[in-house]
Amino acid sequence: MGKATIEDVAARAGVSVATVDRVLNARATVRPSNLKRVEAAIRALNYHPDRLAARLARGREYRFCFVLPEGDNVFMTGLEREIAAHTQHLAADRVIADVTHTDVFDAAQLARTLDGIEGYDGVAVVALDHPRVREAVNGLVARGTHVVTLVSDVPGASHSHFVGIDNSAAGRTAATLMGRFLGNRKGKVAVIAGALALRDHAERHFGFLQVLGQEHGHLQLLPVREERDSSPRAAQATRELLKQHPDLVGLYNVGAGTDGIITALREQKHRRDLVVIAHELTEASRAALIDGTLSAVIAQDPGHEIRSAMRVLMARCDRQPLIAAQERISIDIFLRDNLP
Amino acid sequence: MGKATIEDVAARAGVSVATVDRVLNARATVRPSNLKRVEAAIRALNYHPDRLAARLARGREYRFCFVLPEGDNVFMTGLEREIAAHTQHLAADRVIADVTHTDVFDAAQLARTLDGIEGYDGVAVVALDHPRVREAVNGLVARGTHVVTLVSDVPGASHSHFVGIDNSAAGRTAATLMGRFLGNRKGKVAVIAGALALRDHAERHFGFLQVLGQEHGHLQLLPVREERDSSPRAAQATRELLKQHPDLVGLYNVGAGTDGIITALREQKHRRDLVVIAHELTEASRAALIDGTLSAVIAQDPGHEIRSAMRVLMARCDRQPLIAAQERISIDIFLRDNLP
């Protein structure tokens, strides 16, 4: 029976509900003797507070702030769209979600943005692995704000949770796919990244190299090109790679800018046998998967990530445990046949 | 502001909260003139009932029944474990979930089980595409029980939702993977199924044939073998296939019994270049993916499915809308690198 109420506990402990509430929420000091009795009663009755009732009574709203990179990165835009899409469902749960923008490539600016955040119960931030950012996150936590990192983590900071995928595993996945799709074909494989200074890009790149080197040694890896997640630059890079390496058999785009790559590839009617793997599902990458320009897409579900960040933040505010499996963000592999 | 309460609406419409509640929940007849005024007030105030408060007041518990196949099917066992794993979280939400077993291959028995179900607010059933079952589901719905089908659907019945994957898409995914992993290798591809009378198996098989035939015509498809989802039978079938077809290059297991296939494959130290694709993530299939016995696993997340079924059933009971994207069950592709 989850039927025990706070009144039952109070009665059994011989105190008032207010006292039980005090021990439950560490609200004020309670005489040790009473503390013991209340705790004993809670255990005896297997009491679990009803969080619906608690939230109703508390009547407080949750204020969350999402800190996202500015710019036209399609994936980030998608994240934001997901936030917007959920505001009404959220209103029903009394949560208000604001969005703030900052430059991803500028750690100092991100840190300053975080420093300036006030009046929120929780913050979800697309972070950066940089000492200033780590310090800013720690500051936020020290000020009593719950913080989760989103998509890109800042290791070593005192935030409680990372909502995102294991990027080196994602890179390894890309490599296995590349290796298996190529079979025993020989040739060169190119890698385009946004910037290896971005931890997620570096990790994917690392995972990719690791598996390709160990398992598919017959493939020759070209030096990685950093194109700042820019579509035009990625397009240009693709054209150059195709021209310079007639024996190019594979291409892996670690970061954004996939639109550009798709455009460049479509200009080459021949070379349809190139194995091309990129990240994230967008309108462009869906279409490219369907028409065969892309061989596979590795993705993380932005909708899931946003909902997960919300749930984790709410759980932290309520001091509730998480359902771990539900909050795990998976590394999705999409072919043209299993698109959502 | 989601701040408007039922009292605000009542005041603005010049009626009592009870009347507002009546129009909100279609509880009793309300004079048309009042109905109009209440509806106008609701719109004007953009009022949305607070479902936390509603549930607290209603104080009712949700009683759900899960109807699962009996037997040792590893996937189904996993589903059940997930149900058990969530009972405590569920208790917090006042939901009680019971589990009933029935024979999957016996439509009549399943129908009888459904006919006998009483006293539940919702039922989640691993169904069967059969007229008797359809009729039984319709009966359940007619008696006012909310019904969702789980994993395996019964098309045409009056239940409101199917929690599961698109199985022909899953079959197509398997075929694309098979075709791409084989590249330009030639040879035979074998398919093992539980029973093509099971709709999900038939659909996967169909999707697989379709894509393999259209896109990878150089592969020769062997006639499908039906092995009743039995591990020993699947093992034996695998041994026979390997012996009879030295030029076997691919194997796709549509249904259960993957353990047996893995065992049989491990007996053959040579033939490591066989591309083997199976369904569902289990301890055995994980291990086989890691050691290379399996090339890829196509899966649906049982935890997600159980949570989704619960959420959908609860939403139906509360007449609440769903978050469609959250309830979509995806066709997961697992390689050894992106295992959870």
Next chain:
DNA sequence: GTGAAAGCGCTAACAA
């Protein structure tokens, strides 16, 4: 330190 009591927003008797 502790307890009584007034809500939080909604539902459901029960009266009228």
Next chain:
DNA sequence: TTGTTAGCGCTTTCAC
């Protein structure tokens, strides 16, 4: 038909 009112289980003043 409609309105009044007592809860649902918990939080939070405000006295004691």
